[in-house]
Structures are given as structure tokens and as C-alpha cells.
Amino acid sequence: MLESLRADPSFHPTPRMAMAAERERLAYTVLLSPDASRPDALAVVDVDPASARYGSELYRLEMPFKGDEFHHFGWNACSSALSPMSGHTFLKRRYLVVPGIRSSRIYVIDTEPDPARPHIVRVIEPEEVMRKTGYSRPHTVHCGPEGLYISTLGGGGADGTEGPPGVFLMDCESFDILGKWEIERGPKRLHYDFWWNLPRDYMVSSEWGLPPQFENGIVAEDLLANRYGHQLHFWDLRGRRHVQTIDLGANHQMALEVRPAHDPVHEWGFVGVVVDTTSLEGSIWTWWREGGRFHAKKTAVIPPEPAAAAELPPLLQGFGAAPPLISDIDLSLDDRFLYVACWGTGELRQYDVSDPMQPRLAGSVRVGGVAKHTPHPGGGAFGGGPQMTEISRDGRRVYFTNSLYSRWDAQFYPQGVPGRMVMCNVGENGGITLDPKFVVDFGDHYGAHQIRLQGGDCSTDSYCFSSAA
Numbered sequence: 071m072l073e074s075l076r077a078d079p080s081f082h083p084t085p086r087m088a089m090a091a092e093r094e095r096l097a098y099t100v101l102l103s104p105d106a107s108r109p110d111a112l113a114v115v116d117v118d119p120a121s122a123r124y125g126s127e128l129y130r131l132e133m134p135f136k137g138d139e140f141h142h143f144g145w146n147a148c149s150s151a152l153s154p155m156s157g158h159t160f161l162k163r164r165y166l167v168v169p170g171i172r173s174s175r176i177y178v179i180d181t182e183p184d185p186a187r188p189h190i191v192r193v194i195e196p197e198e199v200m201r202k203t204g205y206s207r208p209h210t211v212h213c214g215p216e217g218l219y220i221s222t223l224g225g226g227g228a229d230g231t232e233g234p235p236g237v238f239l240m241d242c243e244s245f246d247i248l249g250k251w252e253i254e255r256g257p258k259r260l261h262y263d264f265w266w267n268l269p270r271d272y273m274v275s276s277e278w279g280l281p282p283q284f285e286n287g288i289v290a291e292d293l294l295a296n297r298y299g300h301q302l303h304f305w306d307l308r309g310r311r312h313v314q315t316i317d318l319g320a321n322h323q324m325a326l327e328v329r330p331a332h333d334p335v336h337e338w339g340f341v342g343v344v345v346d347t348t349s350l351e352g353s354i355w356t357w358w359r360e361g362g363r364f365h366a367k368k369t370a371v372i373p374p375e376p377a378a379a380a381e382l383p384p385l386l387q388g389f390g391a392a393p394p395l396i397s398d399i400d401l402s403l404d405d406r407f408l409y410v411a412c413w414g415t416g417e418l419r420q421y422d423v424s425d426p427m428q429p430r431l432a433g434s435v436r437v438g439g440v441a442k443h444t445p446h447p448g449g450g451a452f453g454g455g456p457q458m459t460e461i462s463r464d465g466r467r468v469y470f471t472n473s474l475y476s477r478w479d480a481q482f483y484p485q486g487v488p489g490r491m492v493m494c495n496v497g498e499n500g501g502i503t504l505d506p507k508f509v510v511d512f513g514d515h516y517g518a519h520q521i522r523l524q525g526g527d528c529s530t531d532s533y534c535f536s537s538a539a
Contacts, residue, residue, distance in 0.1 A: 078162045080525040081149045085332040085403040086537035088149065088463045088526060095121075096185055096524040097460075097469060098166060099491055100140035101130070101516040104476040108515060109133040110140045112168065112179060114186050115491060115510055117469075117523070125508045128186050133177060134193070138170025139476060142458075142520050144211030146178075146218060146242045148531040153215035153268055161242060165191070166522065167218060169208035172285065174199050174224075176208060178245050185524060192245055202247040203238040206230045207281055210263055214532070217242045219251060221264050223281060230281035235261040237275075256312025260299040263327050266307055268534050269334040273305040274357065274364075276325045276341055287477040290385065296320035296347055302328070302357060304364045316366045318355060321348045325355075329401040329408070331426075332528070335536040338426050340408055341366075342396040350374035350389060352396035354410060356426050370429045372396065375415050377441035385481050392441045395482070397457050397474050400529055402465040407432065407500065409459050413474055414482065415439050416455035418494065420468075420502050432500035437492065438472060440482050446492060448506040454479065454487035460521040461528040468494040468502060473517030489518035 082088035095118040101111040114129040147161035166179040166188065174196035181188045200206055207224035218240040224230025236258075237251040262278035277299020283289050292298060300322045304314040318325055322343045330339035338358035345352060354370040374391035382392065395414030401407070401423070408429060410419040416439020421429035436444045438455035446452045454472030461468050472490050473479055479487040489512030494502040512518050522530060 077152060077160060078147070080163045081152050082531075083149070083152055083533065083535040084537040085405070085533050088531065088533070089403050089465065091463055091525065093464060094462055094523040094525055094527070096128075097491075098188070098522045098524075099471065100143055100168060100519050101489055101512055102138075102140045102473065102476060102519060103136065103515065104479060104487075104517055106137040109136050110138045110170070111516065112166070112188060113512060114188065125510060127510060127512065131179065131188055131190070134190070135173065135175065137173050138175055139172035140168060140519060141171040141475070142210040143168040143522065144218075145213055145522065145526075145530055148213040148526060150213055150215050150268060150532040150534065153534045156215035163526065167211045167220075167240070167245070169211065169220065171207050171209055171223065174206045174208060194245070194247065198247060200226065203250055204233055205235055205238055205250070207235065212265060212532070213242065213530075214266075215268065217248065219264070221261055221275070223261060223278060223284075234259045237261075237264060251310055252312075253309065254311035256303070257315060258303050258312055262299060262325070265328050265330050265339075266532060267330055267334050267337065268307070268532055270337060271307045272359070273307045274328050274330060274339065275303045275305065276328050277301050278324055278326060284475065285477065287481045288385070293323055293345075294347060296323060298323045300325055302341060302366060314364050316357070316364060318343065318366065321346050322353065323347055326397065327399045329399055329529070331405045332401065332403050332533055333405055333537050334533060336405060340399060340401065340423070340426070342399040342410060344396055345393050350391055350393040352394040352412065354396070354399065354408070354421070354429060358426070369427060370421060372410070372412060372419070375441065381441040383440060383482055383484050386440065392439065398459045400459045400461050402461050403463055403528055404465060407465065407496070409461065409468055411456040411459050411470060413455040413457050416442055416444050418456040418459070418468070418470060418502070420496075420500060422500055433497070433502040435494055435502055435504045437504060446506075446509055447504050448509045450509070452490060453485065454483055458520050460523060462523060463526060463528070466496050468496060469521050469523075471518035471521060473519050476517060479517060486514065487517055488512070488514040489516040491518055491521065
């Protein structure tokens with residue numbers, strides 16, 4: 071009886087406590103069928119080095135429908151449940167909530183009683199999502215103190231352009247949709263990622279584009295005309311109202327992943343910008359709060375790499391270079407290392423951000439890339455490039471996959487992006503190396519996207535208390 075009243079042991083008050091926890095033994099990776107000829111799936115991967123099946127797929131849960139296009143998914147609960155404001159102190163990190171970005175369908179998947187053989191317990195149809203929220207194309211799932219927050223990329227109508235996208239709330243126990251999160255949305259009209267600082271009571275969100283700008287591939291005319299998102303938005307979290315917009319400049323197209331510092335005493339974070347249309351470079355921006363206002367500045371730049379037209383896909387041949395195309399960033403739990411996935415050039419960069427205003431390049435690995443097609447050190451070709459990135463809680467392992475979005479994969483990598491998941495080992499004081507023995511091959515008919523680690527990871531949990539120095 072007493073055991074049932076204790077908080078889930080995978081919840082930790084501070085990031086440093088989480089770093090000292092037991093290492094992950096399983097990883098959950100979503101797989102998508104690029105041509106929708108097969109149902110999407112959830113793969114369970116063995117990441118326990120003591121296991122005879124280390125680095126292999128243990129189980130694959132196929133969905134009952136086709137055409138979902140899995141993207142970002144998350145746990146029903148995490149360390150945010152330890153918030154003093156929470157009414158859900160005794161939740162368990164048990165269910166994975168997996169949205170289909172193309173279908174607007176949401177699956178609730180139970181990882182108990184056997185974490186290696188998860189099963190579907192509920193399917194929420196797109197009609198219910200639209201009826202209760204007015205939104206479509208659910209994208210990112212974050213567990214908060216009072217429930218699940220799910221961001222969307224589309225509004226109403228068949229093409230998702232009737233009204234702006236936003237965020238809605240879901241009950242983390244019943245999985246009933248509660249409704250829109252925003253009370254006062256301000257000028258915000260596009261959406262992509264979001265995250266927060268719980269004790270400081272603010273949220274930050276970013277922008278990609280509307281469904282017609284991504285569902286059938288990148289729209290070159292819109293990109294060159296700077297019509298994709300380029301703003302950061304800041305919100306009063308508890309008041310659910312927009313408080314400030316920072317425009318990064320229209321040439322800084324597609325401000326995607328936002329990564330606030332994990333320790334809530336730090337009022338700063340990062341956002342990755344996919345491409346500067348004036349130079350093809352990618353960039354990292356640091357944002358912070360000072361004097362009651364938010365600020366942002368460009369703190370790292372990654373240049374394009376020259377390439378012969380014959381080495382490039384048709385979309386890029388006129389530019390004579392491969393842009394880095396920053397598709398994901400992730401921050402270690404000690405707020406020391408920022409990992410930047412350059413999907414276009416096939417590079418994963420590690421920056422030391424001990425000083426968040428002056429990121430310093432500390433390590434780099436290469437695999438894939440639109441021009442270089444660098445093979446993995448374990449042998450074999452690697453389609454795509456470093457994409458969705460996930461860091462172990464102790465910061466010693468960085469896992470990543472290689473698919474961005476089915477239609478975009480085909481434009482930038484017309485030779486195909488067979489699903490792969492690989493891992494880097496991290497040096498005690500920085501530096502990264504690809505593990506030649508860890509290559510998970512999901513087959514030629516599936517792309518691989520978001521990864522979630524058993525017990526939590528660096529892009530899942532939010533912390534309510536500050537770590538000891």
C-alpha cells in the first residue's frame with residue numbers, strides 16, 4: 071500500500087539527481103512509412119550493454135492505420151509531476167502519447183506490464199481533436215504538472231489553414247482532451263516547438279510553417295521569399311497569455327527546437343534556426359530574460375559546405391553548396407553541452423555552453439550528408455544525416471536517427487533514407503565519437519524519427535527545483 075503512494079522513482083526534483091540515476095536499458099523510437107504504404111510503428115531498442123541483444127530491435131508495435139506520419143511523442147508524466155502545484159504527485163511514467171502529424175490521430179501506448187512489449191490502449195481520432203480544440207496536425211508532446219500539453223501545426227479545414235495552430239491540454243490519467251491552452255494568444259500565427267521554466271512561470275515557443283508549406287515538401291518559393299517562421303514567442307505560463315515576440319529576422323527561416331536550461335535557476339535557453347536565406351548558414355541563438363524582458367542574439371553560426379552540382383539533389387544544385395540544415399538541438403542535463411544536428415551536411419556538433427552567450431565547439435562527428443554520404447564507422451551506408459537527437463540522463467551517450475519528414479527526405483535525399491539509429495559516446499570533459507558497434511537498422515521501408523529513453527531523457531523532463539552547486 072505504501073509503495074503505491076510513492077512518486078515514480080524515475081521522477082527527480084533536480085537535473086543533477088536525474089543524472090545520478092540508473093542508466094537507460096530500453097529506447098523507444100517511432101518509425102514512419104514514407105509512402106504510407108505500411109502503418110507507422112513504435113520500435114523498442116535494447117540499449118543495455120550487458121544484454122546479448124544490445125543495439126538491436128527487440129520488438130515492433132505496428133499501428134492499426136496507415137498514413138499517420140509519426141513525428142514527436144512523449145511520456146504521460148515526468149519530473150514536472152513533483153511540482154508543488156501538481157495534483158498528480160503519484161503518477162507513473164508509463165504511457166507514451168504518440169501523435170500522427172499527417173493524420174491528426176493520437177495513440178496512447180502502455181509500456182506495462184512488459185516495457186519491451188508495449189501495447190495500444192486508446193486511439194483518439196482526428197475528428198475528436200478538431201472538435202475539442204479547433205487544431206490539427208498534433209506535433210510535440212510535453213508532460214506538465216497538471217496534464218499533457220500538445221502543440222499543433224495546423225488549424226481547421228482540410229489544409230489546416232482555417233485559423234492558427236496552437237497548444238491544447240490533455241488529461242494525463244484519462245487522456246481526455248480538455249481544450250485549447252491559450253487564453254490570450256496575441257499576434258502568434260505559426261507554431262512549432264515549445265517548452266518552459268516551471269518555477270519562473272513562463273513558456274517559450276517557436277515557428278515552422280503551415281501545413282501547405284511542409285506536407286508536400288519544402289516550398290522553395292516560400293523559403294526564398296522568407297515566408298516560413300522566424301519568431302520566438304514568450305508566454306505567461308499560468309496565465310496562458312502571450313507576453314512578448316522576438317523576431318530573429320525574416321532571413322532566419324524556420325526557428326525550430328527550443329531548449330531552455332534544465333536548471334530552473336537559469337533564465338536562458340537556445341533555439342536552432344534551419345537556414346539563413348542570405349547565406350545558407352544555420353545558426354544557434356541564445357535567449358534570456360533580464361529586467362523583466364526577454365532578449366535573443368545569434369551566438370553560433372554553421373556555414374554551408376561547397377559541393378559540385380552533381381553531388382547535390384536537384385533542389386540545391388543551383389546553390390553549389392550543402393547547407394547545414396539544423397533540424398534538432400538538445401541540451402545535456404547539466405546545461406553544459408548543446409548538441410546540434412546538421413541534417414544537410416551530415417554533422418553532429420557538440421558545443422560547450424558553460425557560457426551560454428559564447429558557445430564553444432567541443433566535438434564533432436560526421437555520418438551521411440546530402441553531398442558527402444559519409445559511411446558509419448561500423449560499416450555500411452547512412453542515408454540522411456544526424457536528425458532527432460536524444461541524450462542519456464548522465465550525459466555520456468547521445469543517440470540519433472536520420473529522417474526529418476517523409477516529403478523533405480525525398481527532396482534532399484532522393485536516393486532514400488532507410489531508418490537508422492546510432493549512438494555517440496561522450497568524453498568526460500567533452501568530445502564525441504560514434505560507437506562503431508551501435509547501429510540499429512529498421513529496414514529500407516521505414517524512416518526513424520523521435521527517440522524516448524526508458525526512465526527519462528534530456529528532451530522529456532522539466533525540473534521544479536534547482537541543483538546544488
